[in-house]
Amino acid sequence: MQTPVANGFNFISLNFNSSMMATGVTQMLKQEDKMKSNRDFLEKLKCLFLRVQNPKKSAFEDLVQQIFGCDLNSAEGIDWLHTANRNFSDFHNKFLDNVEETVNMLKEKRAKEGNMTHLEESKIIIFVDKSLMKDLLQKWLNATNMSELKAQDSLNTLQRFVHKALIINYVSRDTDSMKSLDRLMKDIAVPSRNGKN
Template sequence: MNNTDVAISSSSKITDDKIRLWDESVKCLFLRARSPRGEVFDELITKIFKIKIHSNEAKSYLKKTRKFFIDFRNKFNQIILTSVEEFKEIRKNRASTGSLSQKELIDYVDEEFVQKILSRQLVAVNISELTRNGGFNTLVDFVRETFKVSWNRKNLSAVKELDNMTKKLTIPSRSGNKIVDSLSL
């Protein structure tokens, strides 16, 4: 291997590491806010890739980040709506009617339910640290509230308002980076 091959291999590894860090960070950011301000994405990209935000490379990463977020948000909202309909069917089969009770909500939307709903993002998180710092309980509360505001119909504005529950969370990444925690949401 000559010097050029070593430089290319080394450069490729740095890029791969940054892509993994970006992927992890996007997942952690989603757990803090499903609708962050656009500047937050700019800040994330510049911190990870150390590039000027108006460069073509940065624009490409911003486009991918927004696409990931839209996908995460749409899938999350759809899973919640599907889960609401499934639970309504369970209640119907039990001949249970009326409003959703707090006990029913707590029993149905438990930690296992939340881990399943957020599994795609939680793979990027140090779960034991998240549990230790109380963040996982906050995510459980957030999913419960999302379930509750989605009970009668799709209510995206109410779901967006729930970002306030999680904006200040410390989300410990598996890699130990603190990029997402340093972002001003």
């Protein structure tokens, strides 16, 4: 009978050999590569979301092929496409929740000031400064290279995007009208944090 040797909290059998270790290291490396690919994929989805609220199906397909290199009709490819759709839907809902919360803040501020007149676009522009815009978009901005985003003047376009989103959703949540904002965003550069644009 062989006695296992205790090493910290792990027990290592005396029958443990280098081929077992090599297999374990290879599996660990594959797992690390997969985790990195998952992070890259999520980062790219966040950057894409900042550019377009309603992407074409081909945008997701291109990302899946670029990052994972798998056949789109395979089980893995289909899973990644479903993941992309699910994440994008989640991004959209969270963004609209943030917009709604910001609209409510603006309404409360106006009520405290006793201002019940028709809301003018200029009031929203004044209310949404760069700081508020960054707070509202933080979930997605954390995937970007902020230095490059500033250098390419994309933050100003993102701020206009937030202005328009608040105007569209001021009375009530309007997902259909939000699609029109894609025109505003189509030409901006949204560089990813990992530099793989």
